[in-house]
Amino acid sequence: MQTQEIYQLANLFEKSTACLAKWQEKTVVVKYGGNAMLNEALKQSVMRDIYQLNALGIRIVLVHGGGPEISQGVKLLGKEPTFINGLRVTDADTINVVLQMLAGKVNKSLVAMLHGKGIGLCGIDGAMLQCKKLQAEVDYGFVGEITKVNPQLIQLALDSGFIPVISTVGVDQEGQAYNINADTAASEIAIALKAEKLVSMTDIAGLLRDRFDESTLISQVTLKEVEALTQAGVIAGGMIPKIACCTEFLQAGGEEASIIDGRVDHAILIELLGSVAHGTRFIP
Secondary structure: OOHHHHHHHHHHHHHHHHHHHHHOOOEEEEEEOHHHHOOHHHHHHHHHHHHHHHHOOOEEEEEEOOHHHHHHHHHHOOOOOOEEOOEEOEOHHHHHHHHHHHHHHHHHHHHHOOOOOEEEEEOOHHHOEEEEEOOOOOOOEOEEEEEEEOOHHHHHHHHOOOEEEEEOEEEOOOOOEEEOOHHHHHHHHHHHHOOOEEEEEEOOOOOEOOOOOHHHEOOEEEHHHHHHHHHOOOOOOOHHHHHHHHHHHHHOOOOEEEEEEOOOOOHHHHHHHOOOOOOEEEEO
């Protein structure tokens, strides 16, 4: 390393020290999913950043989805993926695909990128994500609603210096597997761990006043402002459940929740080590 590079590195460390100190030895739950997972180069970059945050002493828990891969697996069976109100209809064939793709291929591919620091888990392990069949006006099949989170395995991994990488498959009292919404699972896991921060990496810039104009990004929202923004129609559609997960986490005692653009390189580093919010930050 050249002298100039060392000076630049030292300057970078000096600027990030205060932000780093805020999260060292703290637990941060990161939800990673959507189309941001499809770009292989970006996925590698995200995993490098997660690895670096772990090396800097931040207790990272990675909760991932895998919707595109599941849809691909369903199509290989000659079926078309079906969604109602944003939730995947999960029949017997589809739950098997979820287990194979989400808890298998996707989970282990992420773990492999963490250079021996990742531990692959799913919600069935240690009855981590205990659930029941989701009761709704529509029969979604094997889609579950979390009834309890057992964080013991996650805590063991964190206390040993590892990064838990969790696929969102739950299990009921009879041992039946269920597909669980990844945003909901991340929030419930963060609450059970008493984590300090929840980060959702998505395919959008954050909460926008005008969903067609990224320049209208709202950088910070308080709990009191959420209801007014919902009534005004700013929080609408697919953002409603994502933001509900953030608010539930804060109401349970979390310090911060953020929705950030997972398509941006080093988005998680910018959010945790930068001096300003990246995306939309929710605070009590």
